Amino acid sequence: MAMRDIVQEGDKMLSKMCRPVEKFDSKLAKLLDDMAETLKAAEGVGLAAPQVGILRRVCIVNVGDKDGLVELVNPVIVDQSGTQSGAEGCLSFPNQYGVVERPMFVTVKAQDRNGGEFTIKGEGLKARAFCHEIDHLNGVVFKERAERMLRPDEIEPA
Numbered sequence: 001m002a003m004r005d006i007v008q009e010g011d012k013m014l015s016k017m018c019r020p021v022e023k024f025d026s027k028l029a030k031l032l033d034d035m036a037e038t039l040k041a042a043e044g045v046g047l048a049a050p051q052v053g054i055l056r057r058v059c060i061v062n063v064g065d066k067d068g069l070v071e072l073v074n075p076v077i078v079d080q081s082g083t084q085s086g087a088e089g090c091l092s093f094p095n096q097y098g099v100v101e102r103p104m105f106v107t108v109k110a111q112d113r114n115g116g117e118f119t120i121k122g123e124g125l126k127a128r129a130f131c132h133e134i135d136h137l138n139g140v141v142f143k144e145r146a147e148r149m150l151r152p153d154e155i156e157p158a
């Protein structure tokens, strides 16, 4: 495994539409392994392939619950309900947080690294993370969805 550089705000990769994964090969496995290592080192809850410069529909989420690291290939939100409004950040926008409204519950259909289809549900932070990462695959970043950005004095020290 190897760490990959995370592209930062202003990089054109962040506004591109990503293409579906068609080959479930060792290159995809390596990308997912590298993304996992990169996410762990950055202490984030999610990472999308365009954030490491790969314009494919691949993302990972880890909110520290029983599911642990979730790998999502070609994910689609198939159901959503409720709303939540709260602070959200992104590894491509260090030290920036915005108030973003998201569904409280989502159901995502995706494929695993071998191409197997599965469905996973998320509530709260996990629902937020699924939505945030899938947005990345469509070239949308959280700032575009934020009602407003938090001021420095509103951000709790980590």
Ligand code: CO
Residues within 6 Å of the ligand: 089, 090, 091, 092, 132, 136
């Ligand atoms: Co992000």
